[in-house]
Amino acid sequence: MTKLNTTFKTGALALLVAAPLAVATPAIAQQYPDPAQTLDWTIAFGPGGGNDIMARTIVEILNTYDLYPGDIALENRAGGSGAVGWGYLANQAGSAYGISTTSGSFITTPLQADTGWAITDFTPIALLAADDLVLVVNGDSPIQNLDEFIAFAQANPISISGIGTVNVDFIVPALFAQEAGFEFEYISFNAMADQITAVLSGAVDAMMSNPGEILGLIDSGDLRPLVFTGRSTPEALAGVPNFAELGIGVEVSMPRGLILAPDAPAEAQEFWIETMRRVVETPEWQAYITNNTLTPTILFGDDFRDFLANTQEDFATVLREVGAID
Amino acid sequence: MDLFANLLMGLELAINPINIAYLLVGSMVGMIVGVIPGFGPSAGLAILLPITIGMDPVGATMMLAAIYYGSMYGGTITSILLNTPGESATVASTFDGYPMAKAGRAGPALVMQAVASFVGGTVGVIMITLLAPAFAQVSRSFGPPEYFLLAAMGMLTLVVMIGNHWKLGVISALIGFALGTVGVDLETGQGRYTFGSPDLIGGIYFIPIAIGLFGLGELFYAFYSGMHKSESGGLIDYSKEKEFWPNRNDFLSTRWTMVRGSILGFVVGVMPGAGATIASLMAYSTERSLSKTPENFGKGEMAGLVAPESANNAASSGAMIPLLTLGIPGSASTAVLLAAFIMWGLRPGPLFMGQNPELAWGLIASMYLGNVALLAISIFAIPLFVQIIKVPYRILGPVIVVICTLGTFVVHASFVEVGLMFAAGIAGFFMRLYGFSPAALVLALVLGPLAEQALRQTLTISRGSFGIFLDRPASVWIMVVTAALLLILPIMGKIGSRAGKAERAGG
Structure with a gap:
């Protein structure tokens, strides 16, 4: 049993990022945040994933710049593709101290399963970045x-692969194909590794992917990028045209943002909007965006909520057309 | 030669005291996460990942990689002592490891698994050093058609797992295939048998099932047979204190098993997605087909433990090849390593080794040292672990229930999975009682979804034509090798058993 304890201690150390001790001032009733209250930060996925790294990066920045006076308890509450963690936050309705980072599953999980919460239930803080995609073909392709x-796609049968079906990887090429007037077979994969070898081995013609994981293969010429689906091409893909430049009206991406519990007090929402304005200005945040090849896309408060609702509606429309959801 | 210059440079980096400290920390953590059932290397890696943000990437990589291959050493300990696989890749090690422990040979079993792990790990690193570029070509020629054939080849091993009661074995495998259909259908996005539960979107993960079937199933069976009533006797009659070390015959009879297991494990490990679990199961059934005494497998045959152990360690080395040479993660654990590289601002890909020679060769060199350290740690720790089986069963039993529950829960923090684990435990008890094959069930659960997805992807690409299997050189090669194995193995088995009989008749 001692072995077990040791591991749990190591785990706890990594899981709990204690904020620097704030100067002890007596709490005033209306003031937010109250340093005596611990901020309960839910990460709806396991350690090491995209959502986890984003949450830890933000907390690191909050600590470095003393942007939050109280303690922050980061907790991974994984399960059911985010349903468990965001369900936990949904149950804290009215609290000013329950917070969570969102990622693509925040939109797709409620479409696939009965989660008991809707994305519009939560108090929106900010959309911080978007995961856009790059369309690549094998480097040997003509x-x-x-x-x-x-x-080529208009004249020949073509296959495009992506991760999962209820996902931007499918929705973006589906909308693009509609607009450009071609048809394709979508090949769905579970994991990035299988998908990359499928393209490298010549089994699949093209793939939709987040740029971050395949930059090395693009650098070496093994994969050829054709188009970036966001509004502005990131530095790492310099020279690759994007949908906006080409006048292709496909604007769907996976939003990464920050939310509070449903019905959180207005002063809490205000505080976090102001705080995140400062976070996105820091060099640490810029480095995070660059290393993960994200598109900085910033919207605050209700604009973020509308964005989420519209994106989910767009997803649902496309998915209903192909029969993936009811 | 470049190769040796690179390796020497890597060794110089690895022998730096700070890096050795990181390496030892990684090895210890790996052993520990390996010992806890369910709590696998990818979870251990992910938890330690955030603390490497400010670290030197060379030392951090050495540490993280050591967690990965270290867990392959630790994972077998509970497989042997408690029939509970600590790791998915050590499921096959329960088949003969646990019967050996029950027969009072826990010491030799543990020492031999450490030696086999060491041989597998070291053969794996040597193969990385010499053959990385060649194997990079192999792993990049794998698309859905090849994965389907690989999974089909793995299913041939089911024939071996099914055992003597073939009807019960086939039923076990079919249950496994059926469980494998749960989850969101990859192609259409529709939920299959998920009943709206978010926990089942991703399907039934085989770890809770394996822990339940083997760990709890065995526990229930022990209670059923009244083992808890004995006052002093532990789980195992451990009277043969002198037999702690393996004897000469243990080494001699398994030396080629280790080599075969290592090479097979490495090759399977190189294929992204196949990984150590399939490698260890394939090594087990290959060894059984080749054995002169296949009837002893499952009853405590040393080769039946050594084969999967050398294979899973070699596979964990093999999985580094696609990561280092192509930037493609071959397993959940290497995916976390890839995330670490990206977090540090590196770009894994074909140019990675050339652009970051210190990191790549430092890692490779550290793996030689890490395997030596792990062998030493294992041998030092084994006398401590052996004490477990002296604990009376009425105390050990509840502890196993707690470990199985915690181990299942920490993986995805899912109560549904804990429920599945207990259900599998009850099923495992009855399967054991009536002679079904839990091993066939688990293998079918692993391979079924893999084969289904790969076949559907293949046929979507080819628009329904099976001709695609003949168009691709890699897939033709796999079919040729499979056919050759199908022809050769039964013949060798026959010669083997004839030779075995002759030997016994003569002796």
Whole structure:
């Protein structure tokens, strides 16, 4: 049993990021945040994933710049593709001290399962970044650019792969194909590794992917990027055209943001909007965006909530058309 | 030669005292996460990942990698002592490891698994050092058609797992396949048998099932047979104190098993997605087919423990190849390593080893040292672990229930999975009682979804034509090798058993 204890201690050390001790001032009733209250920060996924790294990066910045006076308890509450963690936050309705980071599953999980909460239930703080995609083909492919790709796809049967079906990886090429006037077979994968070898081995013609994990293969010429689906191409993909430049009206991406519990007090929402304005200005946040090839996309408060609702509606429409959801 | 210059540079980096400290920390943590059932290397890695943010990437990589291959050493300990696999890759080690412990040979079993792990790990690193570029070509030629054939090849091993009661074995495998259909259908996005539960979206994960079937099932059976009533006697009659060390025959009879297991494990480990679990199961059934005494497998045959142990360690080395040479993670654990590289601002890919020679060769060199350290730690720790089996069963039993429950819960923090684990435990008890094959069930649960997905992907790509299997050189090669194995193995088995009989008749 001692072995067990040791591991749990190590785990607890990593899981609890204690904020620097704030100067003890007596709490005034209306003031938010009350340093005596611990901020309960839910990460709805396990350690090491995209959501986890984003949450830890934000907390690291809050601590470095003394932006939050109280203690912050970071807790991974994984399960059911986020349903468990965000369900935990949904149950804290009215609290000013329950907070969570969101990622793509925040939109897709309620479409797939009965979660007991809706994305519009939560108090929105800010949309911070978006996960956009890059369309790549094998480096040996005769297709050199997007025009050739469209021409090829209109004349030949073509396959495009992505991760999962209820996901932007499917929705973006589906909308793009509609607009460009071609048809394709979507090949769905569970894991990035299988998908990359499928393209490298020549089994699949093209793939939709987050740029971060395949930059090395793009650098070496093993994969050829054709188009970036966001509004502005990140530095790491310099020279690759994007949908906005080409006038292709597909604007769907996976939002990464921050939410409070449902019906959180207005002063808590205000405080966090102001705080996140400062967080996104820091060099640490810029480094996070660059290393993960995210698109900085910033919206605050109700704009964020509308964005979430619209994105979910767009997803649902496309998925209903293909019969993936009821 | 470049190779040796690189390796020497790597060794110089690895022998730095701070890096050795990181390496030892990683090895210890790996052993510990390996020992706890269910709590696997990927979870251990992910928890330690955030603390490496400010660390030197070279030392941090050495530490994280050591957690990964270290867990392969630790995972077998509970497989042998409690019939509860500590790791998915050590399921196969319960088949013969636990019967050996029950027969009073826990010491030799534990020492031999450490030696086999060491041989597998070291053969794996040597193969990385010499053959990384060649194997990179292999792993990049794998698409859905090849994965389907690989899974089909793995299913051939089911024939071996099914055992003597073939009807019960087939039923066990079919239950496994059926459980494998639960979850969101990859192609259409529709939920299959999820009943709206978010916990079942991702399907039935095989770890809770394996822990339940083997760990709890065995426990229930022990209570059923009245083992808890004995006053002093532990789980196992451990009277043969002198037989702590393996004897000469243990080494001699398994030396080729280790080599075969290592090579097979490495090759399977190189394929992204196949991994150590399938490698260990394939090594077990291959060894059984080749054995002169296949009837002893499952009853405490040393080769039946050594084969999967050398294979899973070699596979964990093999999985580093696609990561280092292509930036493709071959397993859940290497996916966390990839996340670490990206977090540090590196770009894993074909140019990675050239751009970061210190990191790549430092890691490879550290793996030689890490395996030596792990062998030493294992041998030092084994006398402590052996004490477990002296604990009276009425005390040990409840502890096993707690360990199985905690181990299942920490993986995804899911109560549904804990429920599944207990259900599998009850099923495992009855399967054991009536002669079904839990091993066939688990293997079918692992391979079924893999084969289904790969076949559907293949046929979607080819628009329904099976001709795609003949169009691709890699897939033709796999079919040729499989056919050759199908022809050769039964013949060798026959020669083997004839030779075995002759030997016994002569002796």
